[in-house]
Amino acid sequence: MIWNPYKECMSRDEMHALQSKRLQKLVTYVYHNVPFYRNKMQAMNLSPEDIHSIDDIVKLPFTTKQDLRDNYPYGLQAAPPSEIVRVHASSGTTGNPTIVGYTRKDLAVWSEVMTRALTAYGITRDDTFSVSYGYGLFTGGLGAHYGVENLGATVIPTSTGNTEKHIRLIRDLQITGIACTPSYALYLAETLEKMGLTKDDISLRVGAFGAEPWTENMRKEIEERLGLKGFNLYGLSEIMGPGVSYECEVQDGSHISEDHFYPEIIHPETLVQLPHGQQGELVFTTLTKEGMPLLRYRTKDLCTLYDGQCACGRTSVRMGRIIGRSDDMLIIRGINVFPSQVESVILEMPEFEPQYMLVVDRVNNLDTLQVQVEVRRDFFGDDIGRMLNMKKALSDKLKSVLSISADVKLMEPGSIERSQGKGKHVIDKRKLV
């Protein structure tokens, strides 16, 4: 089913015209309201009048995560504070999170695109839908929530945690849809089975999975164990939140709501725009955003874009699976973790050598993170209590910076692998099968 056939099945010519009009308006808007962009454009001898069509997007400067951090908190905001009705934040390195402000219209667009996604998955007003992404500063929970309400289905804001109660509600309230991370879905299946239940005891029909990479095999396993059909949901808070792209029943790539989020693929090193069909780094321009619009935001996600009308009837450009990152970011239990975040915490503590290794694994369908550190010679003690306190101090600091718990392991001096040249700080044992 298609929520907005006018937009989702628009002819390519009409879409091109719409995007061109929107880009012109966007560039004029940011030029006059965001000094960061005005300065950049002036330095390039570029003005809003130079943008005539969407194809002129290649003339525009890029935006990176670092730009967002450098302009913390409101440096990239285009709308005045009185127009901002909500702020979300994502984790950042060394204490600077990324702040994203939304106007009322931004929230309306977000609900719209999220509703498109849910409708594509087959959700209707008769469904009862559990939003099991975290509610709070993270865009996952509230994003999915507003989409469900906008559609008119019944939203159950379960958030994360308390899985046995969640399963009880799934049964008693006859919940038919769920949005969560794929690894949480597996954990849910496991808990269900531990409770002596099977998919025949629940009525789940649709799963909207995202916030971390997942494979066809994982999909099959989740579908088999929960008795539902699993669909991909993609998004990022800098651009909006969940709902930037979504799979349809054909499941041949995820449809991008390109009337709002214009996608490009660029070469991660040369930054040259690549044609559709070639793999590279995904870049988005927020054509309609008012709060914090971004020009050519580099996501660091690697994938391919596909043209052509889908068998579902939609004409929008599709993105293939994200196959990796062009930076060293990890996704652990749905949370973005940068090795540099760990490094900065360790360097702040004189007890430890500036060496570390992150060992990431998946145990019982949940991601685990172990941070190996070496204690400095002068800080080694005969006192076990003191050593354990050192370990706990690091563990507590990491938890507050990363937002997830890491298991700290104290290693013998010199035992962490030193690398020649570019430091290797991560051993990722998770096999995405």
Place this chain on the structure above:
Amino acid sequence: MTIKQLSIFLENKTGRINEVTKILGQHGINMHAFSMAETTDFGILRLIVSEVDKAVEVLRKANFAVMQTDVVWITCPNVAGSLSHILDHLAEQHIFIEYMYAFAEGDQANVIIRPNDIDLCILVLKECDCNIHHRL
């Protein structure tokens, strides 16, 4: 009146203790006593050896984290109640024992004590029926 104990940090991995004993053996250093304090992922091996400085040197060269700690070594009669008598005296003077380890054979019992206040501990022990050793 104290002796030097070595504390070596070891990962909980098979073969680590043997690495230490092998190196000491290779350099002709004899161990007189040892004890191991462990947690789930690491342990601290505490050793009394024949040549402390040499042991520290060779172990550090092999990349071990080694520390020296002052402890008290006493011998007392190997009879029921003799340690209890000594601990009573220490408790009376509010001396806190961080850890201790012991081994008895024949007439004698050897006890290594790490107290919180080592000077006061030695003073108190002088009043008890035991011998305080200061060299091996």
